[in-house]
Amino acid sequence: MDHPDIELLPGVPSGPVLAALNAAAGQELASGKFKSPVSSSALAVNCFGWFIERAELLPPLPGISAECWPARSVGVEREMRLPWRGGMHPWLDAVIETETHLIGIEAKRFEPFRDHKEAKFRDTYDRDVWGDGLQPFATMRDRLKASPRMFVHLDAAQLVKHALGLATQARKAGKSAVLQYLFAEPASLDGKIISQTSHRLHREEIGAFAAAVSGASVAFSTCSYREWLGGWPESCSQHAEAVLARFGP
Numbered sequence: 001m002d003h004p005d006i007e008l009l010p011g012v013p014s015g016p017v018l019a020a021l022n023a024a025a026g027q028e029l030a031s032g033k034f035k036s037p038v039s040s041s042a043l044a045v046n047c048f049g050w051f052i053e054r055a056e057l058l059p060p061l062p063g064i065s066a067e068c069w070p071a072r073s074v075g076v077e078r079e080m081r082l083p084w085r086g087g088m089h090p091w092l093d094a095v096i097e098t099e100t101h102l103i104g105i106e107a108k109r110f111e112p113f114r115d116h117k118e119a120k121f122r123d124t125y126d127r128d129v130w131g132d133g134l135q136p137f138a139t140m141r142d143r144l145k146a147s148p149r150m151f152v153h154l155d156a157a158q159l160v161k162h163a164l165g166l167a168t169q170a171r172k173a174g175k176s177a178v179l180q181y182l183f184a185e186p187a188s189l190d191g192k193i194i195s196q197t198s199h200r201l202h203r204e205e206i207g208a209f210a211a212a213v214s215g216a217s218v219a220f221s222t223c224s225y226r227e228w229l230g231g232w233p234e235s236c237s238q239h240a241e242a243v244l245a246r247f248g249p
Contacts (some may be wrong), residue, residue: 009242012049016195017076022043024077024091040109041093043184043247045076047225048094048105050239051086052076057234058096061180063221064103068178073097080104080165083129090158090165093182102170102177106162107225109184109247112153112202113194118159119144130164133217137163140212154205155196163218181206181222186248 008014021041032080034042041217044115051058051074059073078095121141130138141160144150163179183206185199206222213220225243232240 006209009046009050009239009246010237012046013053016052017049020075020077038110038189040107040111043109043225043243044093044105044107046246047243048074048076053206057236058227059236060105061086061182061221062223062228062231064178064180068098068101068103071096071098080162080169082124082165083168084124084127087124090162092162092166097173097175100175102166102173102175103160103180104166104178105182106159106181107182110186110189111155112183113189115185116149117151117153117155119148119150121145121157123162125164131217134164134167136213136216136217140209141245151205151209153202154209156209159209159220163213163220164217167218179218179220181220182225182228183222184225185249
């Protein structure tokens with residue numbers, strides 16, 4: 001299904017982007033959510049999509065060793081299948097492959113400030129498929145099951161699920177895995193100001209999650225869109241400016 005009315009930023013190739021969006025489980029195009037002024041997917045796709053045909057220009061993400069770069073491929077809306085058949089599998093907003101690493105991007109915009117997060121896991125996540133390297137994420141899973149509302153802004157359960165899917169695919173590719181949490185810090189939502197207290201609490205929750213899963217085989221890294229975009233080199237600075245002008249993260 002084509003969507004010629006979808007407005008992508010200059011340089012973002014419509015062919016591969018539309019193919020990825022049409023194949024994704026979230027149905028961002030069919031539902032019309034992609035065209036919403038508060039779409040998280042539109043921000044992530046326009047930001048990373050520009051690099052689909054110029055992966056080598058993708059600037060390193062803060063917190064990930066420079067030795068991991070350059071990127072060999074960049075994709076948007078990628079499924080990270082879990083180590084079992086059937087059921088639902090995680091989808092990441094973007095996936096970066098380098099010679100040595102598989103980097104999954106979970107990107108947020110307004111979602112952290114919409115409602116109080118409540119962790120939910122299907123029974124399949126209790127299967128003995130984690131291994132020693134993912135024990136910190138398994139421990140976090142158990143903590144969330146015991147206290148489903150321990151985080152206000154951070155969707156920690158989603159991050160745990162993404163880590164398992166990312167670990168499965170990285171293992172198949174013979175690469176190290178990194179889960180990158182990339183977030184916007186919007187000033188308001190639905191006409192209401194998002195308080196600095198809420199932004200601070202969101203960052204504190206990210207820090208608490210990062211500390212809890214430290215040492216896992218899937219490294220967890222995080223930064224804001226503005227922190228990352230602000231450091232882009234001249235080779236792609238115009239695209240950074242276009243992203244900020246359109247979405248104002």
